Amino acid sequence: MIRNLNKQECLLILNTNYIAHLAYLFGECPIIIPITYYYNEADDFIICYSACGQKINSMRKHNYVSLSVDEIESVNKWKCVLVEGTFKELKGPDAKYYLHEFAKGVKHIMANKEQKEANFISEFSSKLESEGTPIVFKIDILEVTGKQR
Secondary structure, three states, X not given: OOEEOOHHHHHHHHHOOOEEEEEEEEOOEEEEEEEEXXXXXXXXXXXXXXXOOHHHHHHHHOOEEEEEEEEEEEOOEEXXXXXXXXXXXXXXXXXXXHHHHHHHHHHHHHHHHHOOOOOHHHHHHHHHHHOOOOEEEEEEEEEEEEEEO
């Protein structure tokens, strides 16, 4: 039986995961891609970063986005949360601060959920830096809904 999740249940799923699917518009075409994220519970928004490219340029033009987070055990046992929100690029000290929060948060989730050290995040970040400074952005949450089976 499928049931709706309440807001608290949805936020718990956001708070205990770090992989999602981001949906944005590229021209008139919807695009969905996997992305690493961190839910900043204190400020109630999603933090992400990326190299500059199609995704960032598209979200700068069309700032309404969706983020889908899934916990799937089987076809009959799953939870899915959908965030509808707006993209906002962060700059300067805010970008540095929230990129640090992102790295700390994802490492913490991985340690708790998967019992593994997340040394790769700094290595991944340095790869982005070699292509230029990463673009740090947040998704301001307009609505969050979820379902469970």
